[in-house]
Amino acid sequence: MTNRGIAVSRRRQSNVVGRLYATFYVAFAMLLATVLQPMPATAESIAINVPDHAHPGEYRGGWDCDRGYTRSGGGCVAVEVPVNAYLDSFGRGWACERGYRKDGAKCVELKVPEHAYLIESGGSSSWQCERGYRPSHDECLAIQVPENAHPTYRSFRSGWECNPGYVLQGDACAPVNVPEHADATYDPYDVGWECQRGYRQRGNTCESIQIPQNAYLDASGSAWTCARGFRRLGAACSAIELPPFAHLDFSGRGWQCDQGYMQEEQQCTRREAPLSDRAPGYAGTAAPVAQSLTGAEP
Numbered sequence: 001m002t003n004r005g006i007a008v009s010r011r012r013q014s015n016v017v018g019r020l021y022a023t024f025y026v027a028f029a030m031l032l033a034t035v036l037q038p039m040p041a042t043a044e045s046i047a048i049n050v051p052d053h054a055h056p057g058e059y060r061g062g063w064d065c066d067r068g069y070t071r072s073g074g075g076c077v078a079v080e081v082p083v084n085a086y087l088d089s090f091g092r093g094w095a096c097e098r099g100y101r102k103d104g105a106k107c108v109e110l111k112v113p114e115h116a117y118l119i120e121s122g123g124s125s126s127w128q129c130e131r132g133y134r135p136s137h138d139e140c141l142a143i144q145v146p147e148n149a150h151p152t153y154r155s156f157r158s159g160w161e162c163n164p165g166y167v168l169q170g171d172a173c174a175p176v177n178v179p180e181h182a183d184a185t186y187d188p189y190d191v192g193w194e195c196q197r198g199y200r201q202r203g204n205t206c207e208s209i210q211i212p213q214n215a216y217l218d219a220s221g222s223a224w225t226c227a228r229g230f231r232r233l234g235a236a237c238s239a240i241e242l243p244p245f246a247h248l249d250f251s252g253r254g255w256q257c258d259q260g261y262m263q264e265e266q267q268c269t270r271r272e273a274p275l276s277d278r279a280p281g282y283a284g285t286a287a288p289v290a291q292s293l294t295g296a297e298p
Contacts, residue, residue, distance in 0.1 A: 051075040067091030082106045098125055115140040134159045148173040167192040181206040197221030212236045228252030243267050 050056060050063045053076040057064045065076035070092045081087055081094045084107040088095045096107035099118060112118055116127045116135075129140035132151040143159035145151050148166045151159060162173035165184040176192030178184050181199045185192060195206035200222045211217060211224045214237040218225045226237035231253045240248065245261045245268040248254070257268035 053078075065092065080105075084109075096124065101125055111138070113139045115142075132159075146172050148175075165192065177204070179205045181208075195222065210235075214239075226253060245270075 051074065053066045053069045054063045055066060056062070065071055068079055068087060068091055069076040070079050079087060079092065079094060082105060084097045084100045085094045086097060087093075096102050098120065099110055100107040101110050101124060110118070110125050110127065112127045115130045115133045117130065119126050119128050129135050132143055132145070133140040134143055135141075143151055145160045149160045149162050152161050158171075162168055164186050165176050165178070166173040167176050167190070168174075176184055178193045181196050182193045183196060185194050195201050198209055198217060198221060199206040200209055209217065209222065209224060212235060214227045214230045215224045216227060217223075226232050229248060229252060230237040230239055232238075240253070240255060242248070242255050243266060245258045246255045247258060249256045257263050260271055261268040262271045
């Protein structure tokens with residue numbers, strides 16, 4: 001058989017296989033649509049399977065109780081909503097009105113003590129002490145705020161914090177000695193001050209940061225970083241020496257080999273291609289052997 005005959009035969013086989021695949025996919029799609037088609041519910045099945053105060057559920061053969069009813073045995077019973085309560089969003093239970101709390105099957109009034117106010121938390125009512133007071137059992141007690149301090153809403157600590165420029169010492173607030181080139185902070189539980197940008201803390205003072213050549217002050221303001229193309233070496237920035245066929249990496253403080261090369265110690269050597277990927281005329285790391293348009297070697 002000639003080359004032309006072989007090509008024609010292969011095209012015919014390809015057309016036959018394509019038609020077979022198309023027929024298979026159409027038949028499979030029709031079968032899948034038939035299986036997934038929902039079965040219509042009949043009036044007889046609803047009358048038999050769905051109890052009073054219920055409706056057909058999302059799934060075939062199931063049912064759910066109407067709003068205001070809940071399951072009990074094989075039927076639906078009405079939700080008994082007590083006084084000072086309302087039907088919840090699901091329609092199968094109840095929740096107490098604002099200012100009331102659940103106590104068994106009823107809602108009792110929430111007693112809000114003096115110097116407190118009503119809050120909503122997790123769908124139920126509660127109370128919280130006013131600023132300057134802390135909870136103690138069922139009442140709110142006044143917080144004793146020392147000099148140079150102010151009350152807070154946080155009751156898990158003392159209920160007060162030192163003013164800026166003061167730090168906590170025992171149960172009192174002591175003034176902060178802010179050194180030169182520093183600013184007072186709002187953290188009363190720390191030293192009470194921090195060094196300005198370009199300075200770093202050294203004991204109780206702030207010393208100037210010495211920035212070497214080819215470096216800059218980083219975002220924190222308390223340290224320095226070498227510029228791109230330099231790496232830190234002690235207290236200085238040393239230039240990065242690039243070997244042949246290499247370039248600076250993403251960080252700018254190291255290097256990596258160019259595409260087609262691999263690192264061996266401190267050099268970049270050409271990566272050998274697998275035998276299966278080598279082009280005709282490949283001659284190792286040397287340039288490919290030249291060939292003419294006819295394929296003959298010169």
